[in-house]
Amino acid sequence: MKSQYISQLPQSTQQAIASDLTLTLSQLDLTPAEQTEALQDALNSRLSDLSDLIIIKKYIH
16 A cells, blocks of 8 residues: 555545645745645655655555
8 A cells, every 4th residue: 555646545545644744844944835836746646655754654554
């Protein structure tokens, strides 16, 4: 499951990941535009690619 793209995960899981990412990105020194771009990039990636930003263990079943 770690190698799955975020878009392949259930909608509820995608929303939870987006919430975690939004929280993490808001704590970084990014402009709102950069945060939006980073969030979209993250949501277009694989779950395993996000391990530096969020705890992915809770999304692996």
